Amino acid sequence: MRLTASKLNKFLLFKLPAAFICGVRVKEIDENKCVVSVKHRWINQNPFNSMYFAVQAMAAELSTGALVMFQIQKSGRKISMLVANNKGNFTKKATGRITFTCNDGHLIEEAIRNTIATSEGQTFWMRSIGIDEKGIQVSEMDFEWSVRVK
Template sequence: MALTVSKLNQFLFFKLPAAFWCGVRVKEISGTQCVVSVKHRWANQNPFNSMYFAVQAMAAELSTGAMVIDQIAQSGKKISMLVANNKSNFSKKATGRITFVCQDGDLIAAAIAKTIADGAGQTFWMKSIGTNEKGEQVSEMDFEWSVRMK
């Protein structure tokens, strides 16, 4: 059974309340793409009147991790997941609504299949691009996910 937008947002409320209260919300998820949105507001700002980098990181990570969670659940196996590394680049002040899109869902299935087949942990990088309401890129974040059998 695939994860839905409402199930993921409910998961945020109960398991990741900091992200929920900062306004991070899943807008769309499929096997290959996930869209997460967050609006700049008082509760998630930095002293420079833009969105705090950690809030952007929460939204970007969720846009990658939600697809990992979904594909692990679909595998029916007990597989653990962990962010092993991350890299980020901030190119513009993040104000207004910022939308993070990850289109790397196709990388997950191969890593899960390989870890199921040989039991060894697998790692793979996923990229999330954050854009403002004008379509301008404000940040780019890469997350190295590690999956392994429990």
């Protein structure tokens, strides 16, 4: 079974309902890139009339984590994944539709290969960039993922 945007969105509904209710949706995924979108609405706003930072973090994390899930599935092995660390930078108010893109899928394959070969945990950083409808960057988030063979 191949991981697709619609399967990931169904996963959100049942396993991450807060993200689903806030409008976080996977738009596109392949082995190197994942695109996640969320629209500023009443349910996900902050008191300053823009998107709450945690909603942006959910969408950004999903754009990186979905790629990790994709590569784990591709490996055919039972491998655990966990966010070990994260950092974010917010450069503009997030209003309208924000699209988070991660292009770091290539980083995961080597970490999975190493954890399978050594049975030791591996960590790697992935970046997701949030862009508004005008093409202006509103946030940039980095997530340190840890993977290890179960």
